[in-house]
Amino acid sequence: MATIYDVARRAEVSPATVSRVVNGRANVDPALAERVRAAMVDLNYRPNAVARNLRRSRTSMWAVIISDIGNPFFTSLVRGVEDVAQTAGYSVVLCNSDNDEAKEGQYVNAALTEQMAGVIISPTAGSPHVARLLDAGVPVVVIDRQMAGADVDTVLVDNEQGARDATGHLAAAGYRRIACITGPRGLFTAERRLAGYRAALDDAGLAHDPALVRHADFGVDGGHAAMHSLLAVDPRPDAVFVGNNLMTIGAVGRIFDEGVTVPEEMGVVGFDDVPWATLMRPALTTVAQPTYSVGRNAAELLTDRITDPKRPVSTVTLPTELRVRGSSGAKP
Known part of the structure; x- marks a missing residue:
């Protein structure tokens, strides 16, 4: 089993420098710290957790609290978190809140009780629990959603621009009654994607028709029910922008159930790329x-916050990419 001295020899630094990196101290040159972390990975070095916790009064665990473990969006995200955490000497505990504030609170209680080193969280709408973590001095990074009034590190994607690109693409393809299925009212991602949809209608000179907007639960059943409702509108929409991957599954299923052809009678664009998107006919x-x-950036922000608790708060916004396939072909 590798020791701290083996790591020091491999990284060509002193054992004291290795100790400072392991314990998250700020007074280590970044280049030296990276060499130490690389040596730890090469040697499969694991710090003595008991001794480390006694010194730091915190464990070497991170809690990652996500809103829906069944959503493929979070699968790759958590992998990004874990890859950085392992390199930095931390382990990850995955928690699923189901977008339930009470359940989220239980996981936050556990993070506080177990003195976890940090928390990455996709919070419920209006969650009070991020503030609880911050008040307790726990390093926190919020992902996917922005917390109004909270001074906290955050990693987002450009939801509004992504929705604007999607809806604008449908308008450019000749569709004129473009519907939108977005997530729950008041949820940051849902509201930003709805704002992008509306901005694209303005860009194209198309009217806003409230009858063509539906709020659903970001789940398959919600997308199915919302699409069922939209197909009953007279005149029927000729295209739909769907605000996440699971709702897209439900919406497309309902379109096919009704015998509506894509893209001839209904253009479709979804939010979130998934492997099965290219398997549809036409491809989605x-x-x-x-x-x-998103996951890597969140984990890097968390390690920075652990190392330097007083550094300025950061918000990282990553771009989206519109991937055009057959489901949004030019309207006949």
């Missing part, structure tokens, strides 16, 4: 999010 046009990069 999507807005791709850099999910792995």
Whole structure:
């Protein structure tokens, strides 16, 4: 089993420098710290957790609290978090809140009780629990959603621009009654994607028709029910922008159930790229999010916050990419 002295020899630094890196001290040159972390990985070095916790009064664990473990969006994101955490000497505990504030609170209680070194969280709408963590001095990074009034490190994607690109693409393809299925009212991602949809209608000189907007639960059943409702509107929409991957599954399923052809009778663009998007016939046009990069950026911000608790708060906003496929082909 590798020791701190083996790591020091491999990294060509002193054992004291290795100790400072392991314990998250700020007074280490970044280049030296990176050499130490690389040596730790090469040697499969694991610090003595008991001794480390006694010195730091915190464990070497991170809690990653996400809103829906069944959503593929979070799969790649958590992998990005874990890759950085392992290199930095931390382990990850994955928690699923189901977008339930009470359940989220239970996980936050556990993070506080177990004195976890940090928390990465996709919070529920209006969550009070991020403030609880900050008040307790726990390093926190918020992902996917922005907390109004909270002074906290945050990693987002450009939800509004992604939705604007998607809806604008449908308008440019000749569709004129473009519907939108977005997430729950008041949820940051849902509201930003709705704002992008509306901005694209303005760009194209198309009217805003409230009858063509539906709020759903970001789940398959919600997308199915919302699309069922939209297909009953007279006149029916000729295209739809769907605000996440699971709702897109439900919406497309309902479109096919009704015998509506895509894209001839209904253009479709979804938000979040998924492997099955290219397997559909026609293949599904999507807005791709850099999910792995979201996770990596969040983990890097958390390690920075642990190392330097007083550094300025950062917000990172990553771009999306519109991937055009057959489901949004030019309207006949």
